[in-house]
Amino acid sequence: MGGNENRIGNKQPEVESGPVDLRRESLLDRIQSSSVQLILAQAPAGYGKSSLLRQLAAAEVEAGGAVGWITPVSQDGDLSRFVQMFIGTCERLIEDTGGKLRRTTRDIPALISAINGPALLLLDEYDQFAHGQADALLGQIIEQLPPGKRIAVATRTMPDLSSARLKLSGRAIVLGSIDLRFDLGESYQFLSERCRLGLEEVRELHSRIDGWPAALQFINLSLASHKQGAAKALRSGVTQEVVDYLAQEVFHLQSAETREALLGICLADRLCAELVNHKLGGSQGRALLDRLSDGGLFLDPVDGDRHWFRFHPLFGDFLRTQVQEENSPDALTERHVRIADWFAAQDMREVAISHYLAAGRQESAAACLEEVAEQLVREERLGLLVSLFEQLDQQVLLGSPTLLDAAVIAYGFRRQFAKAHRLLNYCEASLAESGDDPVAAAELEVLRCFVLAAEDRVVEMGQRARDAEKWLGDDQSFSKAVAFNAHAFLLGAQSQFPEAHELLLRARPLHEQARNYFGRSYANAIHASLKISQGLLGEAIDDLRRALRELDVEGPGGIMAGGVVAAPLGEALYERNEIDEAERVITDYLPLIQQQSIVDPLCSGVVTLARIASLKGRPEYAHELYEYLIDSGHKYGLSRLVDCGRAELVREAVLQGDISTAERRFGALGAEARLPTEGQLIYSSGELEVQRITYVRLLVHKGAHAEARAMLQSEIRTASVKHRVRRLIRLKTLLAISLEMDGQLGHARRVMMEAVALAAPARMHRIFLDEGPAAIRMLNHLANENFTHDPDWAVDDVARYVKLLVKAAEGGARDEDMTSVPGEEESAVLARPHENLTPREIDILHFLAKGHSNKDLADRLAVSQNTVKFHLRNVFAKLDVGNRMQAVQAARHFKLIE
Numbered sequence: 076m077g078g079n080e081n082r083i084g085n086k087q088p089e090v091e092s093g094p095v096d097l098r099r100e101s102l103l104d105r106i107q108s109s110s111v112q113l114i115l116a117q118a119p120a121g122y123g124k125s126s127l128l129r130q131l132a133a134a135e136v137e138a139g140g141a142v143g144w145i146t147p148v149s150q151d152g153d154l155s156r157f158v159q160m161f162i163g164t165c166e167r168l169i170e171d172t173g174g175k176l177r178r179t180t181r182d183i184p185a186l187i188s189a190i191n192g193p194a195l196l197l198l199d200e201y202d203q204f205a206h207g208q209a210d211a212l213l214g215q216i217i218e219q220l221p222p223g224k225r226i227a228v229a230t231r232t233m234p235d236l237s238s239a240r241l242k243l244s245g246r247a248i249v250l251g252s253i254d255l256r257f258d259l260g261e262s263y264q265f266l267s268e269r270c271r272l273g274l275e276e277v278r279e280l281h282s283r284i285d286g287w288p289a290a291l292q293f294i295n296l297s298l299a300s301h302k303q304g305a306a307k308a309l310r311s312g313v314t315q316e317v318v319d320y321l322a323q324e325v326f327h328l329q330s331a332e333t334r335e336a337l338l339g340i341c342l343a344d345r346l347c348a349e350l351v352n353h354k355l356g357g358s359q360g361r362a363l364l365d366r367l368s369d370g371g372l373f374l375d376p377v378d379g380d381r382h383w384f385r386f387h388p389l390f391g392d393f394l395r396t397q398v399q400e401e402n403s404p405d406a407l408t409e410r411h412v413r414i415a416d417w418f419a420a421q422d423m424r425e426v427a428i429s430h431y432l433a434a435g436r437q438e439s440a441a442a443c444l445e446e447v448a449e450q451l452v453r454e455e456r457l458g459l460l461v462s463l464f465e466q467l468d469q470q471v472l473l474g475s476p477t478l479l480d481a482a483v484i485a486y487g488f489r490r491q492f493a494k495a496h497r498l499l500n501y502c503e504a505s506l507a508e509s510g511d512d513p514v515a516a517a518e519l520e521v522l523r524c525f526v527l528a529a530e531d532r533v534v535e536m537g538q539r540a541r542d543a544e545k546w547l548g549d550d551q552s553f554s555k556a557v558a559f560n561a562h563a564f565l566l567g568a569q570s571q572f573p574e575a576h577e578l579l580l581r582a583r584p585l586h587e588q589a590r591n592y593f594g595r596s597y598a599n600a601i602h603a604s605l606k607i608s609q610g611l612l613g614e615a616i617d618d619l620r621r622a623l624r625e626l627d628v629e630g631p632g633g634i635m636a637g638g639v640v641a642a643p644l645g646e647a648l649y650e651r652n653e654i655d656e657a658e659r660v661i662t663d664y665l666p667l668i669q670q671q672s673i674v675d676p677l678c679s680g681v682v683t684l685a686r687i688a689s690l691k692g693r694p695e696y697a698h699e700l701y702e703y704l705i706d707s708g709h710k711y712g713l714s715r716l717v718d719c720g721r722a723e724l725v726r727e728a729v730l731q732g733d734i735s736t737a738e739r740r741f742g743a744l745g746a747e748a749r750l751p752t753e754g755q756l757i758y759s760s761g762e763l764e765v766q767r768i769t770y771v772r773l774l775v776h777k778g779a780h781a782e783a784r785a786m787l788q789s790e791i792r793t794a795s796v797k798h799r800v801r802r803l804i805r806l807k808t809l810l811a812i813s814l815e816m817d818g819q820l821g822h823a824r825r826v827m828m829e830a831v832a833l834a835a836p837a838r839m840h841r842i843f844l845d846e847g848p849a850a851i852r853m854l855n856h857l858a859n860e861n862f863t864h865d866p867d868w869a870v871d872d873v874a875r876y877v878k879l880l881v882k883a884a885e886g887g888a889r890d891e892d893m894t895s896v897p898g899e900e901e902s903a904v905l906a907r908p909h910e911n912l913t914p915r916e917i918d919i920l921h922f923l924a925k926g927h928s929n930k931d932l933a934d935r936l937a938v939s940q941n942t943v944k945f946h947l948r949n950v951f952a953k954l955d956v957g958n959r960m961q962a963v964q965a966a967r968h969f970k971l972i973e
Contacts, residue, residue: 539561851884
């Protein structure tokens with residue numbers, strides 16, 4: 076939304092308390108006398124939650140603190156919108172308080188910390204965001220609140236903050252309906268001052284309504300006429316009928332002018348002076364809103380500067396019912412259209428659409444939605460899109476190509492696959508009827524790729540993208556970039572790394588041109604994941620950190636795209652044994668990782684976080700995360716999620732020595748876990764665990780060494796040919812463990828040395844340490860044996876790396892220790908040559924080591940520069956490296972040159 080929307084939840088408020096607002100002294104004293112940072116008020120409608128928030132805000136302002144309001148409307152249920160509103164409110168408070176940020180960021184805890192001085196953030200009507208991801212994000216924000224900053228939440232439903240690992244003890248006050256009820260003293264104070272009732276009369280009323288604040292306010296207004304209808308109505312206790320009766324009595328107590336005004340403005344769920352003037356005519360909108368609010372007629376401000384107001388749900392529902400009973404359908408339609416036109420003119424189109432729909436103006440709603448659909452997709456507010464599409468007539472939706480495209484993406488990524496495919500099939504049939512248009516057909520294929528990606532149908536997705544991309548030009552930048560992403564993902568799973576990298580490099584500028592933040596982030600994530608598979612861990616970490624920074628600066632607030640980048644970044648940091656940073660990155664983005672639908676980031680992020688939880692002595696949380704993967708996989712038909720969670724449980728049992736449990740758990744895994752990977756797709760999320768490695772580890776630890784080694788030798792050949800260095804390291808480590816367990820100590824140490832040499836340039840740690848005591852024992856043997864018998868070993872780069880691994884296994888490795896390992900920039904892959912090098916190739920390596928250029932090499936060897944390039948390509952391929960520096964490092968390590 077735009078226009079006046081930025082006034083909702085802004086600025087340091089000028090809070091006023093109307094004459095019927097009883098100041099909740101005992102609750103305020105209880106809160107102010109504590110050091111809590113979370114005030115959570117949870118109760119049904121009518122318990123004074125919003126009134127308490129206003130009084131807290133007034134106290135904060137009086138004490139010199141800043142206050143920010145975050146109050147959603149019915150269109151704000153998406154997690155992305157929650158993040159967007161939180162960020163916007165924090166940025167305004169930073170500006171208002173003279174705070175400073177080092178750089179633009181979407182890190183909410185960092186934004187809160189940048190607010191100068193004490194601050195109170197108020198989340199009213201939080202139940203509009205009632206879903207697990209919002210609860211998890213709120214829990215993380217609360218856990219990281221700096222001193223002097225507090226959050227107050229008003230909600231009808233209790234947030235599931237415990238699942239976000241929130242430690243409420245000593246840091247929160249939770250107020251339920253019992254706490255929010257008026258006690259007898261408050262009821263007496265409230266009624267006696269206004270209605271001059273005696274103590275016994277108040278006691279009787281108080282007992283019947285059980286201290287319900289809204290009922291007391293109804294009674295107060297009703298008894299102002301000196302009638303006894305309210306007291307009589309309450310004899311049977313408070314029911315919905317009694318509430319309706321009280322509301323009606325209060326309504327009829329008002330003057331004819333006020334009644335007309337109430338019915339004239341109640342259809343909108345948010346009101347401001349300009350809208351009231353538009354509805355009623357004249358220029359007294361502000362005065363009317365203030366009069367109704369100050370008179371206690373259940374009209375409350377929802378922001379700090381009293382620009383936007385809302386009716387209390389109980390009274391608002393009553394008023395809207397009255398309007399429906401007293402007006403013809405045509406009159407109601409006209410009123411909704413008038414409201415919608417006003418919101419549309421203010422560029423608040425999401426609100427306008429809801430009123431057009433209420434008026435039955437489907438075409439107007441669709442036209443308005445067409446103007447914002449692309450923006451809503453870009454901001455990933457897909458829940459709102461789905462909600463609006465569900466309210467549109469099917470024929471209206473099918474008649475709009477813009478809405479059809481947005482609907483397919485929204486339904487696909489909200490995992491409503493059947494609906495997405497029905498729309499795709501309709502588009503396909505329409506395209507067939509309209510004649511041959513290869514560009515339109517290609518764009519439709521790309522649209523289908525969105526759904527196939529969410530369904531994890533990788534082969535079909537990649538093939539359709541490959542066929543479509545050749546018809547698309549740069550003027551179809553959005554579709555072409557998405558096609559490159561999808562095709563590259565398939566190529567990566569087929570281990571065709573150079574081709575995949577080339578496509579992703581071509582995709583990036585197209586994503587930027589199309590302002591497709593998710594697409595660009597996904598391209599960055601795929602690119603980095605492929606580098607991680609190739610052992611280029613340092614490059615991948617740098618790329619991913621840069622991608623997150625760019626998204627922070629350029630992306631709209633609340634965008635989910637950070638999740639697809641944070642997941643592989645956290646995994647790569649974990650592999651480096653940078654545990655705390657890995658945990659922070661994934662935890663910060665976990666709600667976004669869970670919200671988006673792509674399998675690989677979800678697997679890598681959740682598994683990494685679960686392994687960290689196990690390392691830190693929280694096995695229950697680790698199991699909770701594994702069960703989340705399994706449950707989500709079953710729920711949405713994504714078998715890789717199920718296999719990923721189950722494989723981790725098998726791995727856990729094996730390393731704990733519980734082979735019978737491991738075998739039982741392994742029985743639930745899919746057949747792919749047993750099959751050779753030759754000819755299969757290999758996914759970044761499964762290459763180190765699910766795809767046969769889980770099975771091989773189980774065989775090794777149960778003593779079936781001959782069978783395990785036969786599989787390992789086959790898988791090692793496949794990984795070598797496919798240049799999957801990270802997978803190769805894991806396979807060689809398991810082979811070394813099997814050989815050592817089988818008594819073949821010399822062979823075991825040679826194989827382990829090969830694995831360590833492969834991992835040293837990239838500083839991989841967890842790939843060894845996560846194999847448990849067997850791998851650590853091998854590392855110790857390797858270090859002791861070589862240091863004892865080989866003097867040169869003490870100064871070898873790989874030797875220094877082994878020292879760090881041994882130290883890390885003892886719990887003593889630090890980040891600064893890691894940085895001492897040379898070769899990080901090159902990320903060289905020190906594999907033994909696949910083939911013997913020729914004498915000419917050895918000569919070339921000698922010249923490379925001396926820093927000679929291609930031209931120098933051509934002159935010295937008396938050949939053309941093209942021939943030099945040919946020889947260099949062969950050298951690089953045989954050494955399994957990517958550049959001259961890596962080739963020299965590998966050649967020196969394997970004693971090919973001095």
